[in-house]
Every structure is written in C-alpha cells, then in structure tokens.
Amino acid sequence: MSSVIGLLIVLIIGLPQWVVNLTGQREISKGRMCSGTAIKGVLLKGKINFCQECGHTLSERDIQGKARPYCVNCGYIVYLDPKVAAVVLVSVDGKLVLVQRDIEPAIGEWAFPSGYIDRGEKVEAGAIREVKEETGLVVEIDGFVGVYSDIRSPVILVVYSARSVGGHMVAGDEVRDVALFFPDELPPLPFRHDKQMLHDWRVLTRD
Ligand SMILES: [Zn+2]
Numbered sequence: 212m213s214s215v216i217g218l219l220i221v222l223i224i225g226l227p228q229w230v231v232n233l234t235g236q237r238e239i240s241k242g243r244m245c246s247g248t249a250i251k252g253v254l255l256k257g258k259i260n261f262c263q264e265c266g267h268t269l270s271e272r273d274i275q276g277k278a279r280p281y282c283v284n285c286g287y288i289v290y291l292d293p294k295v296a297a298v299v300l301v302s303v304d305g306k307l308v309l310v311q312r313d314i315e316p317a318i319g320e321w322a323f324p325s326g327y328i329d330r331g332e333k334v335e336a337g338a339i340r341e342v343k344e345e346t347g348l349v350v351e352i353d354g355f356v357g358v359y360s361d362i363r364s365p366v367i368l369v370v371y372s373a374r375s376v377g378g379h380m381v382a383g384d385e386v387r388d389v390a391l392f393f394p395d396e397l398p399p400l401p402f403r404h405d406k407q408m409l410h411d412w413r414v415l416t417r418d
Contacts, residue, residue, distance in 0.1 A: 262287050291365065297338035298325040298370040300412045301350050306391035308380070309398070310345050313387040317401035321392075323408070325368075334369050342373065346389045349377035357411045359404040370408050372415055 259280050262269055267284035274281065280289035300323055301308040309321040326341030328334050335352050342350045354372035382389045392398070394413065400406070 259289055263289075293360070294366045295328045295334065296325055296366050296368050297328055297334055297341060298323050298356075298368050298408065299338050299342050299350065299352075299373050300356060300370070300408065301342060301346070301348060301373045301375060302416070303348075303375045303380075303391055306393055307397065308342075308346055308348065308375070309390060309392055310382070310386040311388040311390070312385070312401075313382075314385045319387065320401040321390075321398045322401055323405070328369075335371070338369070338371050338373070343378065343383075345383045345386045347378050347381035347383055348375045350374060351376045354412075354415050356408060356415055359408065361403065364403075368404060368408075370404075370411075372412055 259269060261267065262282035262285060264287040265282060265285045267282050269280040269282055269289065271278050272281035272288075273279075274288055279291070281287070308324060310324050311321050312318050324342045324345045326337065326344070328337035332340075338352065339350055342348055350373040352371045352373045356370040356372055359368040359370060360366070380389050380391075394409070397409070400409070
C-alpha cells in the first residue's frame with residue numbers, strides 16, 4: 212500500500228517537472244500541447260532524483276524490459292505513467308478558435324486550445340474548462356476527433372470537436388491573444404499532431 216502511495220506522490224510531484232524541464236522538445240508546460248521528443252533517459256534520470264519512500268538517491272535499473280528509476284536502498288520502483296491532455300477544435304460561425312500562446316513551448320505561436328486533465332476530472336469536463344480558461348468561451352463538445360500519442364512523449368492527447376454556446380472571446384490564462392481562423396487559412400501550427408488532428412476533424416465534421 213505504501214508503495215502505491217509513494218507512486219502517487221512521485222507522479223503528482225514528478226510529472227509537471229519533467230514536462231517543464233523538457234525544454235525545446237515541444238512538451239506541454241502547465242497543460243499545453245505536446246509534440247515532443249521525450250527521450251527515455253532524459254525522463255528517467257534527470258527529473259526524479261530521490262526515492263519517495265526513503266529519500267535515497269534513485270538510480271536506474273532494467274525492470275520488465277524498461278529502464279526505470281529504482282531505489283537501491285529500499286527497492287522502490289518508479290513506474291512512470293503517461294499524462295493526459297485534451298485539445299479542443301472549437302467552431303464559431305465556420306471558423307476555428309486558436310490561441311496565441313504566451314508560454315513556452317511555441318510561445319507566440321497559434322495553437323488549438325488545450326490543457327492537462329486533472330486527476331479525478333472527466334476528460335470532457337477538463338477540455339471544456341481549458342477552453343474557458345484560455346479563450347473565455349463556453350463550449351459544448353459535439354464530437355470526438357481522436358487520441359494521439361507518441362513513443363517519444365509521455366503525453367496522450369484526447370481531441371474533441373466543440374461549438375461555442377456562450378461566453379465572450381478574450382485571451383485568458385497563458386494566452387496572448389485569441390482569434391478565429393477559417394480552417395483553410397490557419398497559420399502554421401506548432402505541434403506534432405496538429406496536422407493529423409485537423410485532418411481528422413475535417414473528416415469528422417464533413418457534411
Ligand atoms: Zn527508497
């Protein structure tokens with residue numbers, strides 16, 4: 212039981228740090244979109260230094276076919292879970308809502324509203340929350356676009372289609388600006404899965 216609690220602590224404390232520290236690798240920081248090259252060694256060695264059970268310095272050991280942080284003092288193994296983030300393609304009058312990011316990575320670039328899902332939060336609710344926080348818009352999910360992941364990244368993206376049902380468009384948390392773009396006239400999108408998401412959204416919403 213204590214190892215389970217320890218693992219939870221590791222995940223709660225450790226995950227945001229990996230993500231923030233994966234600079235230059237298109238990771239999400241505070242719940243933003245991912246498109247990263249999360250090299251295993253970087254994830255495992257650099258960011259979780261101490262055992263959550265006994266405080267001893269962690270080393271790394273091959274366990275069940277993967278190099279995992281391991282405590283030689285108490286035998287504690289850190290199993291690294293993925294992170295879940297939601298991305299929302301919001302339609303308003305035939306246009307898509309993009310936010311101009313005010314945080315790294317991709318600061319200054321336009322991207323779909325997105326963010327991390329909290330533990331215990333329904334993914335759909337988290338998606339709606341992130342859109343409200345970033346754009347001021349109240350949205351209703353009206354379609355499921357897909358799930359996107361990559362072996363080089365700890366982040367799994369769950370992508371929805373949504374329509375605006377209220378609120379006022381205003382740049383919110385960690386956003387420089389928010390604007391509407393015709394789907395055929397989007398600026399270059401910065402993240403790995405953006406192109407595929409957009410394609411899948413077009414297929415989904417095709418009349
Ligand atoms: Zn230990």
